[in-house]
Amino acid sequence: MAYLLKGVSILGGKPTDLHLGDDGLITDRSDDKAEVIDATGLVALPGLVDVHTHLREPGREDAETVETGSRAAALGGYTAVCAMANTSPVADTAGVVEQVWRLGREAGLVDVQPIGAVTVGLAGKQMAELGAMATSAAKVRIFSDDGFCVADPKLMRRALEYVKAFDGVIAQHAEEPRLTEGAQMHEGEVSTRLGLTGWPAVAEEAIIARDVLLAEHVGSRLHVCHVSTAGSVEVLRQAKARGVRVTAEVTPHHLLLTDEMASGYDPVFKVNPPLRTARDVDALRQALLDGVIDVVATDHAPHAVQDKECEWSYARPGMLGLETALPIVLSVFGEKWELIADRMSIAPARIAGLAGHGGDLTKAGSPANLTLVDPSARWVVEPGGLASRSSNTPYAGMTLPGRIVATFLRGEATVLDGKAVK
Ligand SMILES: NC(=O)N[C@@H](CC(=O)O)C(=O)O
Numbered sequence: 001m002a003y004l005l006k007g008v009s010i011l012g013g014k015p016t017d018l019h020l021g022d023d024g025l026i027t028d029r030s031d032d033k034a035e036v037i038d039a040t041g042l043v044a045l046p047g048l049v050d051v052h053t054h055l056r057e058p059g060r061e062d063a064e065t066v067e068t069g070s071r072a073a074a075l076g077g078y079t080a081v082c083a084m085a086n087t088s089p090v091a092d093t094a095g096v097v098e099q100v101w102r103l104g105r106e107a108g109l110v111d112v113q114p115i116g117a118v119t120v121g122l123a124g125k126q127m128a129e130l131g132a133m134a135t136s137a138a139k140v141r142i143f144s145d146d147g148f149c150v151a152d153p154k155l156m157r158r159a160l161e162y163v164k165a166f167d168g169v170i171a172q173h174a175e176e177p178r179l180t181e182g183a184q185m186h187e188g189e190v191s192t193r194l195g196l197t198g199w200p201a202v203a204e205e206a207i208i209a210r211d212v213l214l215a216e217h218v219g220s221r222l223h224v225c226h227v228s229t230a231g232s233v234e235v236l237r238q239a240k241a242r243g244v245r246v247t248a249e250v251t252p253h254h255l256l257l258t259d260e261m262a263s264g265y266d267p268v269f270k271v272n273p274p275l276r277t278a279r280d281v282d283a284l285r286q287a288l289l290d291g292v293i294d295v296v297a298t299d300h301a302p303h304a305v306q307d308k309e310c311e312w313s314y315a316r317p318g319m320l321g322l323e324t325a326l327p328i329v330l331s332v333f334g335e336k337w338e339l340i341a342d343r344m345s346i347a348p349a350r351i352a353g354l355a356g357h358g359g360d361l362t363k364a365g366s367p368a369n370l371t372l373v374d375p376s377a378r379w380v381v382e383p384g385g386l387a388s389r390s391s392n393t394p395y396a397g398m399t400l401p402g403r404i405v406a407t408f409l410r411g412e413a414t415v416l417d418g419k420a421v422k
């Protein structure tokens, strides 16, 4: 089906007509049979790309499936997500990554690009079959033990060396495990007051410092997951200034929420790395503006009710992200569309090697992967109203700006009138 988006504003520019051909490409030719969408007041962005999504399938389909997570992603304006490897079984073989990739194709709502584990079973002992995953149908390029840190420096070095052969990247969950034993939240004034064991900022910063040195030594690509502290930003700033091939992500929740949220012991605010201080939040915002942090990634981490609605220390860390990411970024930065397009689509597509995503909407012939946002709409987050199978959102009851009106994947609508088409 061809579409004509009438009066749309591309990245906040003046109103224009955008034609999506029935071949799935952006075109400058009009088509009489095109479905006309009145896009007055709507902003078109290249389809968002998430480099850090937990889809939970295989293994925890009670929390999310590839299909439900894909629907949540499309409703959030995403056209591609990278599925983290901490499933059960772990995505540490060609078989499992191909399974996830196939499930993504079957759901057909976003491109699901599997991430492969760095080590067998995420156990941090033995390197997984990175080459077999890279040459599989899933064509894995990002490898991560996310949920766990690749703590062994020799293994980390070998993994960085190995992925150079196919321009892969190691995405590190930076957490020095000895420094975070028993940790429940950010180590600071609030953890002292609440009597919860702290997760010190230095546990993240020490690993990032080590890994940028390893990446520099090896000449390989490092990506740092969910950066959460001001000190990490400084380490990254220096590494980038030296030309180290490092990229980094920040989550919407680390750009907005602080450790004070833990005061009511509501586990919906428990996440890894933990929510930090207002000073850290400020540094992360500045780093995203400066480009020291390259992308916003959701770290969408759905959890079943019994894993979240329990006493704080028993609750799993993690919060939903896909359906609220763009509204949170809009509420923090305002309508900086060029910045949003770069940090949420163009740069993540480049990091993940997803050609066809993060493209130029003004260029005829590019794949029609895009989303339409109504920046003037306000909506109230209702956990039960989200498409994710889980409901652990920290934004329940909040009024957020910006509603996704439509999303197109290769010219096919996956969301229309704010509703998923399937
Ligand atoms: N972020 C989290 O708090 N949890 C993630 C794992 C991770 O990204 O570290 C999860 O899989 O639930």
Ligand SMILES: [Zn+2]
Pocket (backbone or CB within 6 Å): 146, 147, 148, 173, 225, 226, 272, 273
């Ligand atoms: Zn992580």
